[in-house]
Amino acid sequence: MATSALSDKLSRLVKQMRGQARITEANVQDMLREVRMALLEADVALPVVRDFINRVKDKALGAEVVGSLNPGQALVGIVNRELVATIGEGVSDINLQAQPPAVILMAGLQGAGKTTTTAKLAKHLIEKRKKKVLTVSGDVYRPAAIEQLKTVTAQAGAEWFPSTPDQKPVDIARAAIDYARKQYFDVLLVDTAGRLAIDEAMMKEIRELHAALNPVETLFVVDAMQGQDAINTAKAFKEALPLTGIILTKLDGDSRGGAALSVRQITGAPIKFAGTSEKIDGLEVFDAERHAGRILG
Numbered sequence: 001m002a003t004s005a006l007s008d009k010l011s012r013l014v015k016q017m018r019g020q021a022r023i024t025e026a027n028v029q030d031m032l033r034e035v036r037m038a039l040l041e042a043d044v045a046l047p048v049v050r051d052f053i054n055r056v057k058d059k060a061l062g063a064e065v066v067g068s069l070n071p072g073q074a075l076v077g078i079v080n081r082e083l084v085a086t087i088g089e090g091v092s093d094i095n096l097q098a099q100p101p102a103v104i105l106m107a108g109l110q111g112a113g114k115t116t117t118t119a120k121l122a123k124h125l126i127e128k129r130k131k132k133v134l135t136v137s138g139d140v141y142r143p144a145a146i147e148q149l150k151t152v153t154a155q156a157g158a159e160w161f162p163s164t165p166d167q168k169p170v171d172i173a174r175a176a177i178d179y180a181r182k183q184y185f186d187v188l189l190v191d192t193a194g195r196l197a198i199d200e201a202m203m204k205e206i207r208e209l210h211a212a213l214n215p216v217e218t219l220f221v222v223d224a225m226q227g228q229d230a231i232n233t234a235k236a237f238k239e240a241l242p243l244t245g246i247i248l249t250k251l252d253g254d255s256r257g258g259a260a261l262s263v264r265q266i267t268g269a270p271i272k273f274a275g276t277s278e279k280i281d282g283l284e285v286f287d288a289e290r291h292a293g294r295i296l297g
């Protein structure tokens with residue numbers, strides 16, 4: 001069943017109030033229920049929805065909605081502004097302010113899109129920031145993942161540093177940094193092993209990698225289709241690592257992308273980029289306004 005836009009639903013509610021002398025607090029509560037539904041339909045995690053609605057409620061119960069000529073539109077305006085402010089806060093390009101090579105650590109579950117995004121980011125940094133970029137894979141559990149990084153790195157026009165399954169991830173990382181320094185690379189992108197679900201051994205390993213690499217960016221790669229589960233994944237990665245940014249992948253899918261709000265709120269890290277296709281050029285700077293419109297439907 002197609003769901004109509006939030007603003008239509010709210011206008012309908014306001015029409016039902018016609019004849020009333022003024023909009024009451026109860027009317028605002030009814031409207032907020034529609035907002036809540038819209039966020040849940042977009043797969044924003046329940047605790048995050050509650051928090052968000054409480055923030056909006058404080059503003060809505062002020063003069064902005066009660067007493068407004070068009071309360072439905074006024075509320076949509078507040079919700080939209082709050083959503084854009086939340087998911088758009090701190091949006092910025094990749095930070096490269098470090099003694100070269102600037103190290104970027106990619107973290108996330110298996111299948112989130114880490115390897116693909118590593119290559120997309122390499123291409124972005126080469127073309128838009130004119131950097132010399134090296135990639136390396138610390139995924140010693142899946143030789144196919146190392147080969148995959150090699151292939152996509154070539155497509156990106158970057159250089160790939162070899163690694164093998166018999167090595168320790170920390171040793172691979174150190175060797176790659178050493179090589180990057182000697183060869184004057186500006187950036188070293190480190191792809192890491194993921195698991196299908198949160199796993200303590202994986203978290204320990206990536207914490208060790210973080211300590212050895214001292215990255216200037218630690219990016220959490222998360223699948224926008226993950227929906228409600230995104231909150232648990234985000235919590236686990238935030239506890240394990242000082243995340244500096246988020247990349248939301250698979251926004252070309254048909255999800256409403258509520259994961260953006262959940263993950264932003266849980267980690268506190270800015271959403272820097274969005275993945276928009278399987279191809280090497282399918283990476284866009286995250287657009288909070290456009291994304292807020294998509295979440296609200």
Ligand code: GDP
Pocket residue numbers: 108109110111112113114115116117194249250251252253274275276277278282
């Ligand atoms: P990893 O296990 O985290 O390294 O994930 P991969 O990079 O191997 O990606 C898993 C799958 O998701 C692959 O089939 C990718 O082509 C696909 N993928 C990654 N990012 C995107 C995206 O933004 N859009 C689409 N449609 N597919 C993506």
